[in-house]
Amino acid sequence: MGTVAVHGLRKSFGKVQALDGVTLDVPHGSFFVVLGPSGAGKTTTLRAIAGLEKLDAGSVHLDGKDATGDAPADRDLAMVFQSYALYPRLTAYENIASPLRARRRSSSEIAAAVERMSGLLHIERLLQRRPAQMSGGEMQRVALARALVRSPRAFLMDEPLTNLDLKLRVEMRTELTRIHRSLGGTFVYVTNDQVEALSMADYVAVLKEGKVQQVGTPTEVYERPANQWVAGFVGSPPISLLACHAEGDRLVGADGWTLPRPRWTTAEDGRPLMLGLRAEDLSVEKRGDTSLSGELYGLEPLGDRTVVDVRVGTEILKIKARPTVTGTPGERVQVTVDLDRAHLFDAGTGLALSQAGR
Amino acid sequence: MAVSVDKAVSPGPVRDHRPPGRRRRGRGRVVIEVAVLAVLAAVMLFPVLWMIETSIKENRDVYAIPAKFFDFTITLDHFKDVFVASGGGPTTLSGSFLNSVVVAGVSTVLATVLGVPAAWAYSRFSVKAKKDQLFFILSTRFMPPVVVVIPIFLMYRQVGLFDTKLGLILIYTAFNVPFTIWMMKGFVDEVPAEYEDAAMLDGYTRLQAFWKFTLPLLLPGIAATAVFALIFSWNEFVFAIFLTSSDAVRTAPPAIAGLIGGTTVDWGLVAAASIVFALPVLVFSYLVRKHLVAGVTLGAVRR
Ligand SMILES: Nc1ncnc2c1ncn2[C@@H]1O[C@H](COP(=O)(O)OP(=O)(O)OP(=O)(O)O)[C@@H](O)[C@H]1O
C-alpha cells in the first residue's frame, strides 16, 4: 500500500503564509503531480508530508493512519530534494547506498540494488565520484537513484528534472514515467513546468499561494480549469482572456466585438465575464461564422507551428497556426473561434461558470 | 606590484599597460612598503628575539653591559632549570605547566562538547526569542574577567572551589562555551540543513543525522574554535592568579609572573619558561593551520 493524504495543512514563515489549508488525496500507485509557480508552497507541502516541517495546523495520513507527529525516518518515504542534498563527502555509490545502509541491509544486497539503479538511470560511470565532481544534471540523477533504490510507501520528488537540459529532460520524463510503471510506487511529484505535469501525471493538483486551486486528471485541468488563474497557468501558449458580458443571445466584448452566446452559459445579462480562448481553439486559416476581427500583431515561428498574435481591440489573442502561415503586422485578419471549447469565468471571482451540459 | 627588471624588458606579451612613469612610481612604492614593513617587523619581533637570546645566554652574558648581541656562549641550562630542580626532581614550575595542560585541555574539551551541540540546536531549531538568547550568551563575554573575579572568588571560597583545578576548569569552560556557540553557529549555518533532512528520510534519527553527516563537515570549524578556546585558557592570567594560591594548583602564567619580583630576577629562567610556555600554542596553531584558514574563510565561500 502507499496512499498519502494531507488535510488542511497550514504553515506560515513569519508573515508569509506558505500553506493555507492544503488538502490532497494521493491514491495508491498514482503519479500525482503538484503544479504551481515559484513560491506556491510546493516544497513546503512535500516537506510536510515527509515530516520535515512543523505544521501550524493540519494532518498527514499515510496508508490511512495518522502520521502527523511521526519522525521522518518512521514514515517510510523517499525524497528527491530540489537542491539534491547529496552528501558531499560520499561518492555517488555511497549516496545511493545510504537509505539501505540506514536500514542495515547486507552489503551484497546493497551492491545489487545500487547496480540496478545506476543502470536504470545511466550513471554507472559516476559511481565513484563525489558530488563536487558531477554536473547539476548528474547530481540530479544520483539523487533520483538514492530515492528509487528502496521501495518506500511513496516517493516525494521536488522538481527533479528542472536542472537538466531540454533534451535530457524530455528523455527523463519518459524514463520516469516508465520507472513509475515498472516499480509501481506512489509518486508525489512537484514541478512548476505545466508540460511536465500534463505529460506525466495521473492526477494534477494546481497550487497557488498555499491554496489548492484544482485537483484532477491532466485532461480535466486543461479542458475544464476551475478558475481563470488555472486556465492561464496551464497551457502554452497561455490562454487568451477577453473581458465581456452576455446580452441576450450574444456575448459582447468590452472592445465592442460580439459573438454568439455559448448555449451552456447561464450567466445573467450584464454580469462582467472573462472569455478564455485557447490557442488551438482559434484559427486564422479556417473560415467560420463565429469570428472576431482584429489586426495582425506578430508571428512567433516555433518550428512545428507558429503562434500568431492578433490584436482585438486592446487585447492580444494567441493563435496556434501551421508553420507556413504568413502575414504582415497591421493587416486585418478574421479569427475563427471554436465557441464550444471556450471558457467563461466570472470577472470578479475568477471562478469558471458552470459548464453543465457540455 | 613587484616588477623585476627582467620581466619589465622581456619581449613576451606585456600585460602591464600602465604608462612607464606610473610603473616606476609603483616600484618606488614597493621599496618604501618593504622598508616600512621591515622596520615594523624588527620592532615587533625584537622582544621575541631578545627573549630567545636571553634564554640561551649564560647568566654573566645576560647581565653584561653593554648588551651582547652575537658573541655569547650558548647554553641550555635555563631550559633545564625550568623542569629540573637544583637538588634533582621536578621544579614547581614544571608542575605549573602540567596544571596548565590539564586545565586548558579539559576546559577546551568541555566547552567543545557543550558548545557544538548547542550551536547546532540554535542553528537548526526554532527557539523562542532565539536572538535574545544568543545575545545574552554573548553578553557574558562582554564583562572583563577583572570585574567578575572578586564575586567569583567569594563564591568559590564558599563552595570549596577556591584553589582547585576544577574551579579553573569550570570558569574557563564558562567563558569558552559562549565563544564556541557563536563561532560554531556560524559554521553550522554554512552546512545546508538538507543533508540532515535527507539522512532522516534515509532512515536515520535526527541525532544520527547530525553525527554521521553534519559533524564531519564541521570538523575544520571545530578545530579552529577549539584552538581559540585552548589559547584563551592557556594564556588566561587574571582568574588564574586570583583563584589559586598553592603551587600545586597554580597554572603557568601566574607561576612565570611569580618568577619576577624577588630581589634578584633570574632573567634567563624567565625567558626560558616563557618560550616553553609559548611553544605549545605555536605548535598547535601550526598543526591545524590549514583548518584555521579553512575555518576563518569558510564564511566567505559562496556555495
Ligand atoms: N524556511 C523558510 N523560511 C521562510 N520562508 C520560507 C521558508 N521556506 C519557504 N518559505 C516561503 O514560503 C513560500 C513557499 O515556499 P516553497 O519553498 O514551498 O515554494 P515552492 O513552491 O517550492 O517554490 P519553488 O518553485 O521556487 O521551489 C515562499 O514564499 C517562501 O519564501
Ligand SMILES: [Mg+2]
Ligand atoms: Mg520548491
